[in-house]
Amino acid sequence: MFSDLKRLTTAAVVALAALLATAAPSVAQVPSAPSPGQKIADALRESPVYVDAAYADSVPPARQKQLVRQIEKTGLPIKVALVPIVQGDAYEGESDVFAEVVHDRLDQRELILVTGGDKWSGNLNGFEWPGEKQQARDAVGTVGFLDEMKDAGLAEQTAKAIELIARGDGTKAYEKATESLGNGSSGKGNGSLPHPETAEKGDDSSLPSWLLPVAVALALAAVGLVLFVRRRGRGRSGRHPSATGAPFAFPQAVFAAARTADEAALRRQTEAEVLALGEAAAEAPPASTPHLQRALDAYAAAGTVLDSARGLPDLAGVLALVAEGRDALTPHRDGTPAPLPLCFFNPLHGRADARIRWRPLGRRDQLRVAACEECGSAVRARRAPEVLTADHEGRTIPYFEIPAAESVWAATGYGSLLRNTETEADGLAVRVGRGDFSRGRG
Template sequence: MFSDLKRLAVLAVVSLATLFVAVAPAAAQAPGAPSPGQKIADALRESPVHVDAAYADSVPPARRKQLARQIEKTGLPIKVALVPLVQGDAYDGESDVFAEVVRDRLDQHELILITGGDRWTGDLHGFEWPGEKQQARDAVSTVGFLDEMKDAGLSEQTAKAIELIARGDGTKAYEEATADLGDGSDSGSLPRPEAAEKESGSSWLLPAIVAVSVAAAGLFLFVGVRRRGRRRSGPHRYPSATGSPFAFPQAVFAAARTADEEALRRQTEAEVLALGEAVRSAGTSTTGLQRALDAYAAAGTVLDSARGLPDLAGVLALVAEGRDALEGAASPLPLCFFNPLHGRADLRIRWRPLGRRDQLHIAACEECGAAVRTRRAPEVLTDDFEGRRVPYFEVPAAQSLWAATGYGSLLRDAEGEGDGLADDGLAVRVGRGEFPRGQG
């Protein structure tokens, strides 16, 4: 039932995208010119493998022919469309929307489609119509979790995806590949895509339909006005790893959701002062007292010269580091890698950034973790770089302490072990003068 409703919502977004193209200024698309989706569909009729120019070096022509021959041997209606998806493009960076557009233009009843990942995950996505006979979605998702694919390029990943689809046991392969995920705590491993969809169905579907309706109405009123970023809703806390009631007040998140920098700055100042009071009240025998003092001093340093939300988020990360030191928290998880304003991370996941061959072990909140697992784009904190807004972690590490450290996520070892308060902690780096610079 929910899958049908979600499909309807995706189709509504596709329809809205088509409507936008129809009423957009002529400069955006020449009259009579085929749409991007139509061009891709036309290319897939000529060859089962279409590669965008952005991936030309990763999948050269000779390799495309090999992939096409591999597909032909399977006897399955497999198509490969490797196209970079970016938030704000014709598909809003969503692979689901892109897949529906391509399928609609192909007008092919039986179809298995492998697409390039969205902007944030960078992984391949699999789609199948009708039904899931070949378990394509799980088969393609498995690729990103196989150790043998850790350093594989895009062409090798695509070949592996085709191989797994042909085997027809994608769900089993997926469950085996993800059996050991999670941080080993009570948070457990990430839910399977289908389970996450069911759990988040009621919270996702209504806002999606409402958003589509509102956007459709606004389109006729203000053609060309850019879509505003999505906002989080609902209460969020920063619970400590020890379970103590360390939580930033709701005003912090209210300010973050409305991007009210001044309001967030005031709340952040209050948190730094509260940490200072906690440090002064701590006994001299407190094990982590010196680390907490360092975090307090570093938070003040960053706050004094904070220039935007990324720096204010860094202050909160330092406050969390100081609180953890006072509480003696064992192996505390840092704030959410994708957006530290989401609060404390719930678990660690493996994630491959777009354009990188290796995977990172990062800490994510429950919502962002579910987004990555279900091949959706998590809400990411952005920063200014060369006159444009980019995900903060795309700023060169030499120019941003936050990009270099992931607000603490990238300071842990590959398995997420360690107490997170060692000599390479955020406070120590600020003390060494690495703010506002990165690690070089």
């Protein structure tokens, strides 16, 4: 529908331009420079692979030629356009808008287009016209959830996407790659989302709405306690998921659910992450985990918040608590900076990239907050970052504009505004434990 409407609009604009040119032949026609979308479309007519200069190191010319040969062997109308798509650009930071622009400029009826990530995700995206004969969207979407692609470069991911498209069973591959989510996986591996078509339907369970969070909270507490008592005395030296020394990272599916505003899917992901934190804390050897109690406190606090979470802001708080607990389990070398909390502006963007100075609208003083790369770039360019909003007194406002006394998330910035995050004297878990979250509820 969107594609057809856009074609009609484009045709109307072209017809109007031709009419004006006929009616006023004396007006000098100054040729305009081709748009970025037109340049990319023109390049794709010459070669099925277009790589922006920003990705030249990741996909060098030799690798581009290999991708071209791979596409030619499939016999399918596949084209690859690896272009940075960011907020504020000509495509509004949306890969689907970019895809429609390229498709319109190519004027090619049958087309399978693989694009780079957009402002929502660094993952590749797949598009297909007409219909979904090769199931390109699911095929390309599968790449981000394959264990073998976890540390793969952009060229390898693109090659895998082409391979999956050629197989023609993208939906089946997607469901297989994401089946661990549906059976309550603890979050190990890459994690995943339900199939897009089923994710929108939500949970059709006939159980009372209050029963699920209560059951989850009880199950989490029971599992955590049993595992802790059973394994604490073993003195095992096994590695828990955060024992690599690298900052803990959530599976891509967590933030993919947030990007689609699928609260039910995000809730399932947070449940799995809380359970995984409990297992990790139970497996951690006490002798070499000095902040084990802090991790257990974070686990208990995450369960408390999850039990009464009312929307995305609270679910984001659960993820912030999980990150705090994971960091407590992670051994840090002396002299290395502590991992940053989740992004202040929108914790559903993931782990912050750096601390920046930011002045809230209407205030003279500046705050020093942790921001992801996207939000940090927006602030430096004097653009408004994409913020997490919350409902307050009948209005939807940025979560941090809620009075601090009414929201532990506004008071702490999901960890960004805390001063002593390296000690047990302060932190999200401590504040939830002392009742800040519950008082805000009241």
